Amino acid sequence: MISEKISLFAINKNIKIIDIYIKGIIIGKDVILRIINNSGLYVRSITDVTSLPHNGCRKKKKRRV
Template sequence: MKNFKKFGCIYLTSTFNNTISTLTTLKGKTISWLSSGVLGYKGAKKSTSLASQIISEKISKIAIINKIKIVDIYLKGIGFGKEIVLRIINNSGIFIRSITDITPIPHNGCRNKKKRRV
């Protein structure tokens, strides 16, 4: 049971307006979460790569404090911060076991409008 603490998951939601990162256990229990709004950024600065860089540094420090050494990363969204976060987490000494993109993709799109009757 001691080795169970070494594993964790990082969920990264990166949109055009914000970057949100959540550190969880393998079962899904949230350990910590951060967003660029929590760090004090407001407006257009929340979506910058600098904000996502600081988020990834802090979330990796929290993982190291909680003795999490191996991480699965789940990416969601189309924002700027995804690649930077991966690089910084990898450089912090945490081993990345898998990277999964869970961005929702529409299968068939919206339903067409009804044909107009004249």
């Protein structure tokens, strides 16, 4: 539903060319992109800006007895 609202907003503001930035792990990414693409807007680029850890989590210290 959000993709339909975004596409209607863009059409009402006379925006024809868009760039899409996706952040996060979304299950229906392909469905959202398909709805926006079929709405009549020209998609120039699709970029995934999800942040990735560069070194992972810190390990626990060894137990001292």
